[in-house]
Amino acid sequence: MLSEATIDVDRYKREGYLVVPGVLDSSQLAQMRAEARRVLQTCAEDPERYAIRIEWEVDNVDESRRSQMQGVIRKLEPVSDLDQAFADLARDPAVTAAPEAIFGDSVELFEDKLNLKLPGGSPYPWHQDWSCCWRANTDELVTCFIYLDDADESNGCLQVVPGSHIGKPIHPFRQGSHFEVDPAYVPQDRVVPVPLKAGDMICFDSYLLHYSDYNRSDVPRMAIIYTYNPARLGKVNEHRFPDPGH
Numbered sequence: 001m002l003s004e005a006t007i008d009v010d011r012y013k014r015e016g017y018l019v020v021p022g023v024l025d026s027s028q029l030a031q032m033r034a035e036a037r038r039v040l041q042t043c044a045e046d047p048e049r050y051a052i053r054i055e056w057e058v059d060n061v062d063e064s065r066r067s068q069m070q071g072v073i074r075k076l077e078p079v080s081d082l083d084q085a086f087a088d089l090a091r092d093p094a095v096t097a098a099p100e101a102i103f104g105d106s107v108e109l110f111e112d113k114l115n116l117k118l119p120g121g122s123p124y125p126w127h128q129d130w131s132c133c134w135r136a137n138t139d140e141l142v143t144c145f146i147y148l149d150d151a152d153e154s155n156g157c158l159q160v161v162p163g164s165h166i167g168k169p170i171h172p173f174r175q176g177s178h179f180e181v182d183p184a185y186v187p188q189d190r191v192v193p194v195p196l197k198a199g200d201m202i203c204f205d206s207y208l209l210h211y212s213d214y215n216r217s218d219v220p221r222m223a224i225i226y227t228y229n230p231a232r233l234g235k236v237n238e239h240r241f242p243d244p245g246h
């Protein structure tokens with residue numbers, strides 16, 4: 001298990017992200033891949049019932065790709081109330097050690113999701129999670145992004161701008177978007193792709209500029225994403241769960 005001494009909190013504070021290798025061993029990986037496929041199938045078989053949790057690829061890909069992405073799920077959120085394995089992993093010390101070291105506190109789960117990025121899956125344009133998605137409750141948030149597949153630029157690994165969280169800037173959106181940062185605020189010469197192996201984790205700050213491209217390969221790039229707040233703030237996002245069973 002990771003000790004706090006092995007987690008470079010100073011580096012996280014400087015760069016706004018931190019890689020933690022080998023959070024899942026091979027048997028956990030096999031189990032979580034199977035659970036991911038099970039939950040994906042459950043939702044795909046009854047999309048009306050699970051509609052509130054489902055984001056579809058067709059709503060995010062270029063027009064030219066729409067016909068081939070019909071019926072493909074991009075994201076399920078939340079998942080930890082649908083599947084005990086996701087709930088258990090959110091409390092696994094191998095995952096929580098890093099956010100705990102960063103906060104200097106134990107953690108509460110703020111948000112959880114399964115991002116599929118199956119072959120042909122769509123990009124997440126440059127964004128900051130705080131300004132595009134949350135702006136609520138607290139910005140003391142650490143996101144833990146755990147890969148279920150090897151990820152590199154060909155299948156859409158995360159790319160980041162190290163240090164872009166410093167000073168908690170809130171950049172303007174691209175015109176017409178409520179998600180994507182205006183490209184003028186993304187210093188392309190500082191962009192770093194972060195290719196990782198299945199079972200590795202990247203933790204990042206809620207103001208960090210990050211991006212992922214299309215999955216241009218023929219292999220999936222699934223990831224489980226947990227965001228935590230410090231336990232001293234309590235359960236600040238309890239209402240994220242839809243009605244039971246939906």
Ligand SMILES: O=C(O)CCC(=O)C(=O)O
Pocket residue numbers: 115117124129156157158210211212223225
């Ligand atoms: O799944 C991805 O590639 C990116 C997801 C992301 O940026 C986010 O959830 O904020």
